[in-house]
Amino acid sequence: MLLGLGGLTALCMLLAPLLIKPFGDPGGDFDLAVGLSRVLFPVVTLLGVSGVIVGILNSYEQFTVPALAPVAWNLAIIAGLVIGVPQADTESAKLYVYAGSILVGTVIQVLLPVPWLRGLDGRLHMVLDWRDPAVKRVFVLMVPVTIGLGLINFNAVVDTLFASRLIDPELAPTAIDKAFRLYMLPQGMFSVAVATVLFPLLARLAARGDVAGFRRTSAVGLRQIGFLLIPASAALAALAEPIVRLVYQRGAFTADQTTVVAQCLAAFSLGLAFNGAMLMLNRSFFSLQTPWIPTVVALGNLALNAVLDAVLYRVGAWGIPLSTSLVNVAGTLALLALLRRKIGRIELTDTIHSTVRVLLASGALAVVAHEVWRALEGALGRSLGEQIVSLALGLLAGAIAFVGSCLLLGVHELRPLRAISASDR
Secondary structure: OHHHHHHHHHHHHHOHHHHHHHHOOHHHOHHHHHHHHHHHOHHHHHHHHHHHHHHHHHHOOOOHHHHHHHHHHHHHHHHHHHHHHHHOOOHHHHHHHHHHHHHHHHHHHHHOOHHHHOOOOOOOOOOOOOOOHHHHHHHHHHHHHHHHHHHHHHHHHHHHHHHHHHHOOOHHHHHHHHHHHHHHHHHHHHHHHHHHHHHHHHHHHHHHOOHHHHHHHHHHHHHHHHHHHHHHHHHHHHOHHHHHHHHHOOOOOOHHHHHHHHHHHHHHHOOHHHHHHHHHHHHHHHHOOOOHHHHHHHHHHHHHHHHHHHHHHHHOOOHHHHHHHHHHHHHHHHHHHHHHHHHOOOOHHHHHHHHHHHHHHHHHHHHHHHHHHHHHHHHHOOOHHHHHHHHHHHHHHHHHHHHHHHHHHOOHHHHHHHHHHHHHO
């Protein structure tokens, strides 16, 4: 990782002007964009090393410290914004302090979990041995995974190009980015957590040839992700405008911008559960050591995304997130079909039944949450505190409606929560 990504980072820093050029004149200052990119490119190498460390710890089912490392990353950035940025005199200097804070935070994220590697099957040694068959195996498996992840990131580049060149160069890319950040919150909290925890188990089951256990674990992961992300999707769609207003609308961010970002968030939310399902399915294929299958699907997603962007950008900025959601749907269906061909049954009937029940319960959540929020907003007003109260109570009422509906519909995925509640008592 150090050699490969280090070389790539050095090349990107050297070619930064050429890499930034396709995006026009970002922020109205091309030289500043190039300089900031050069500060940030080393993050690529650092995250590569961090991924190896986290992968080792996860394989030993140690999840707490890797989960806390990003918290330290955020705290470093916040410290840079609160302490460092006010000390800078110019706008450019403030941005460089911000970029430097990201770099420092990433260094902390890499180093924080290192002490927990001690004692795991002996001491770690820095060795360069290309003849080790394990090294060769890792690189062979890495190639399609790397390509697939690159294609996913390239989708974002395509979206940005359509938004900045064909819609509104100032508003559209910013609106999509701000909506995407809110959209990724439940993704990171729920689907990434489920997939990360189940990945080592899936790998062990695949290595043992336990097809039944592998099938069951994959299906459980899909159902748990659906149980968590479908209601999150409903909440984001029903309360998109008050969420965006509360998080963003202050300073230079106007009500008109809130409307555009809320539309983008609602469009993103349609594909939220499918995006989580794709993450789980990709882990299943990686566990089977057949990473080329999700890579081919990612390539198809890239082509479909470009076509849909070309069609849907005409409806406005929210057409780009809608394209992403439709691509997530298509990608999930393709991965399900290919996994079924690989391992036979995938408990699809049970998963569909669970999904339908969760959809109905999520519909109740959306209606109750929206109506409670609207009634409270009308009664309380729109100061910051009043917005927090009306939105929080709306979400709480929606959550109660969701849990009650799940109990009435017999949603099995509610059992772990009921078990936790019973143990607390």
